[in-house]
Each structure stands twice: as C-alpha cells, then as structure tokens.
Amino acid sequence: MTTVHGGLDTAELRGLGLMPEQLLDFSSNINPLGISRRVREAASRANLSAYPDRHCLELREALAARLDVSIDNILVGNGSVQLIHLLARARLSPVQSCLIFAPTFGEYEEAATLAGGGVHTVQAKEADGFRWSIDTATRAIKRIRPSLVFLCNPNNPTGVFLDCEEVKRIRDAMGRNGLLVLDDSYSALADRPWNAIPLLDLGSVTILRSMTKEHALAGVRLGYMIAKANVISATARLQPAWSVNDVAQAAGLAALRDDDHIEAARKVVAESKAYLYHELNALGLPVWPSAANFLLVRVGKGAKVRSALLKKRVVVRDCTSFGLPEHIRIAVRRPEECQRLIQSLREVLGNE
Ligand SMILES: Cc1ncc(COP(=O)(O)O)c(C=O)c1O
Numbered sequence: 001m002t003t004v005h006g007g008l009d010t011a012e013l014r015g016l017g018l019m020p021e022q023l024l025d026f027s028s029n030i031n032p033l034g035i036s037r038r039v040r041e042a043a044s045r046a047n048l049s050a051y052p053d054r055h056c057l058e059l060r061e062a063l064a065a066r067l068d069v070s071i072d073n074i075l076v077g078n079g080s081v082q083l084i085h086l087l088a089r090a091r092l093s094p095v096q097s098c099l100i101f102a103p104t105f106g107e108y109e110e111a112a113t114l115a116g117g118g119v120h121t122v123q124a125k126e127a128d129g130f131r132w133s134i135d136t137a138t139r140a141i142k143r144i145r146p147s148l149v150f151l152c153n154p155n156n157p158t159g160v161f162l163d164c165e166e167v168k169r170i171r172d173a174m175g176r177n178g179l180l181v182l183d184d185s186y187s188a189l190a191d192r193p194w195n196a197i198p199l200l201d202l203g204s205v206t207i208l209r210s211m212t213k214e215h216a217l218a219g220v221r222l223g224y225m226i227a228k229a230n231v232i233s234a235t236a237r238l239q240p241a242w243s244v245n246d247v248a249q250a251a252g253l254a255a256l257r258d259d260d261h262i263e264a265a266r267k268v269v270a271e272s273k274a275y276l277y278h279e280l281n282a283l284g285l286p287v288w289p290s291a292a293n294f295l296l297v298r299v300g301k302g303a304k305v306r307s308a309l310l311k312k313r314v315v316v317r318d319c320t321s322f323g324l325p326e327h328i329r330i331a332v333r334r335p336e337e338c339q340r341l342i343q344s345l346r347e348v349l350g351n352e
Contacts, residue, residue: 003106004321006329007218016310023310024337027317029156029186029294031216032268032333035251036261039215042254043247052246059244059252063224066256067197072229075236076252078243080185080210080223084150085111086238087206087225091148091179092117098148099141101132103157103322105183108150120144126324130158130288130296134166138173149174152183154190157322157329159290164194171202178204179231185210185223188262189269189293197226206231213293214262215255222248269293272332279342283349293332299349302328308348314341 006027008020035043056076064071077083088111092098097118100108112119122137124130141149151170154161162170171180184207187193199205206227212218222244225235255261276295280287286298299305302325306318317329330341 003110005106006315006317006331008315018310018313023313023315024333024340025315026331026333026341027315027329028218029292029329029331030213030218031189031261031265032272032293032331032337033261033265034216036215036255036258038258038261039217039251039254043220043251046246046250048246050246052242052244052249054241056244056249059249059256062253062256067226069197069200069226070229073200073226073232074224075227075232075239076222076224076244076249077239078223078245078248079212079221080183080208080225081107082221082239082243083208083223083225083235084108084181084183085114086235087179087181088112088115088117088148089238090231090235091115096147097144098150099144099146100150101137101152101155103130103319103324104150104152105156106321108152108181112148112150117147120146124158124160126298130155130160132160132162134162134169138169141170141173141178146174146178149178149180150183151180152185153196154186154290154292156186156292157294157296157317157319157324157327158288159292159294159296161190161192161291164196164199167196167199168202171199171205174204176204180205181208182206183208185213186292186294188214189266191270191291200226200228203228211252211255214265215251215258217248217251217255220245220248220251222252268334269332272335272338275335276330276332276338276342279338280345283342283346285345285349295330295332296324296327297330298326299328300326302326305345305348309341309344312344312347314344316341
C-alpha cells in the first residue's frame with residue numbers, strides 16, 4: 001500500500017504522544033454527524049460468529065429497489081476502494097491503459113499500476129479553477145483509447161462537479177471499448193446532486209458509491225458499484241469470498257432506511273461550508289468553490305501547516321500527494337468544530 005490518504009495514522013500519533021480521541025479530524029471527508037443511532041443499533045445486532053452472506057443478497061435487493069435496477073447490476077465491496085482495485089484487475093493488463101482525470105484520489109493510479117496497466121492523466125490546472133477542459137479530455141481519450149477512465153465526481157480533492165452533459169461527452173468520446181468508472185462517492189453530500197443512474201443505459205459506464213462517506217462507515221468498509229450484468233460478473237469473479245462482513249451488511253441495510261440522517265447532514269454541510277468560505281477568505285486564504293463536503297485551500301506550505309495544526313490537535317489533509325504541496329484539504333464538519341479549526345489556523349498563520 002503506497003497511496004497516501006487522509007485519516008489518522010496510529011504510528012504518527014504515537015510518535016507525537018497523541019491519542020485519536022484527542023483529535024478533531026478534518027482529513028476524512030465523511031458525514032459530519034457521524035453514524036446514525038439506527039445504523040449503530042443495527043450494526044450491534046450483527047452476527048459475529050456466522051459467515052456473512054457472500055453475495056450480500058438482502059443489501060443488494062434493498063439497493064436495487066432504491067436505484068430501480070436489477071440485483072444483477074450491483075456488486076457490494078469492502079469499501080469502494082476494493083471495487084476500484086477489482087475493476088482495474090478485470091479491465092487492465094500490460095497492453096492496456098487507463099486515463100485518470102487528475103488531480104484526484106490516489107487509489108485509481110495505484111490500482112491501475114498494480115494491475116500492470118499504463119496510466120495517462122488529463123490534468124486540471126489551478127489557473128482554470130481546477131476544471132478540466134472537456135475538449136482536451138475528449139481528444140486525449142480518442143487518441144489513447146483507454147480501457148478504463150476514472151472520473152471522480154465531485155472530485156477529491158478539488159470539489160469540481162461536472163454536470164450530466166459533460167460526463168456524457170466524456171463517455172461518448174470513449175466509444176464502445178472502454179469503461180467509464182464514475183466515482184460518485186461524494187454526491188450524496190454534494191450541492192445540487194444529479195442522478196447518474198440513467199447514464200448506465202448508455203452502456204460502458206460503472207457508477208461507484210461509497211457508504212463510508214455518506215453514512216460515516218469508514219471503519220466498517222462498505223461501497224458498491226452499479227453496472228451492466230456482464231461487468232458486474234467479470235468483476236465479482238475476482239472478489240475474495242466474504243469480503244463484506246456481517247456488521248457492514250447490517251449497517252448498510254439500516255443506512256438505506258435512514259435518509260433523514262443524510263438530509264440533516266446536508267444542512268450541516270451547507271451551514272458550515274458558508275462559514276468556512278467566509279472565514280478562510282477573511283484570513284486571506286484562497287479557497288476554491290467546492291460542490292462537495294470538503295474544501296481545497298491554498299496555505300503556502302501544506303505539510304508545514306498540517307504539522308502545526310496537528311500540535312493543536314486538529315488534523316487536515318496535506319495535499320502534497322495530489323501534486324498540490326501548497327494546499328490543504330478540509331472536510332466540512334459541524335459549525336462549532338469549524339470554529340475551532342479557524343481559530344487554530346489563525347494561530348498557526350500568525351494572524352492573531
Ligand atoms: C473519491 C474516493 N473514492 C473512493 C474512496 C474510498 O472509499 P471507501 O471508504 O468506500 O473505500 C475514497 C476515500 O477517500 C475517495 O476519496
């Protein structure tokens with residue numbers, strides 16, 4: 001495992017003599033309200049002794065009913081990251097390549113490299129507000145003819161959110177041979193989310209969803225993909241048995257019956273995001289408009305600011321591994337927690 005991620009690192013914390021519960025974590029982009037009571041109760045009733053259902057039948061049935069697709073169009077994974085790796089293994093080889101819309105989540109490149117595939121990127125520039133030129137991207141796709149295209153929408157870490165027409169143009173440029181992996185992991189908590197499911201009718205599209213983000217189940221690991229049945233079966237063949245444990249399946253089923261929790265989280269994200277934009281601007285820090293539940297902020301030296309904040313028991317994501325060493329990424333949390341972050345940033349930047 002070489003990809004750098006947000007989240008707390010036990011070894012690093014030990015070195016600093018800190019305990020995870022002493023920290024306020026802005027480095028994982030999860031639901032600011034945490035796990036709902038219903039989900040916690042359902043998870044606590046899971047059977048820890050029996051093998052879980054290998055095929056996640058009940059959860060797939062609930063997802064299929066909700067998304068209006070067949071259960072044959074759904075594969076559940078040990079986090080969406082497992083599905084990213086399985087897709088890369090299913091679709092890439094040393095004579096095939098993928099194209100990644102960058103800067104973005106590091107596991108796409110990791111998965112493609114481990115699968116032996118070539119990696120191309122379409123790079124967004126800060127000067128363009130981190131928006132990709134769709135013309136440049138479609139030309140690259142036609143030239144390279146990738147077997148896989150990874151597009152994170154809204155994108156981690158920039159918060160750029162392409163609309164349906166832009167995604168369709170990317171899909172159309174691919175023709176029939178490639179598979180577009182649309183990583184929808186952050187759409188549930190995004191501003192103005194749109195329904196990507198109808199894109200499946202175009203063929204050669206897979207939608208990835210992460211329940212670890214919207215329901216704060218990062219420790220449980222739960223994600224799923226939606227695709228044509230032949231893509232699902234080719235990917236499922238590579239999945240180790242019992243990848244999705246019973247706690248995750250029980251939590252997932254309860255989460256699907258708890259839309260109120262997502263609605264409440266969306267309100268918190270909207271309120272805190274407005275507060276953060278305002279305060280970051282007041283600190284003179286450039287912050288990019290983000291449709292997602294996290295913000296990309298230019299602070300000068302991302303690694304240095306992260307270390308200084310850590311000493312104040314606040315964790316942010318240094319974006320050096322995204323190729324953005326001047327930036328940090330901040331997850332949107334509850335208003336009172338965001339106030340603590342702003343106060344700590346003010347102290348670290350010497351504005352007080
Ligand atoms: C864009 C994106 N996709 C997928 C994942 C992995 O999510 P999961 O916890 O479902 O494996 C992450 C995690 O940070 C992510 O940022």
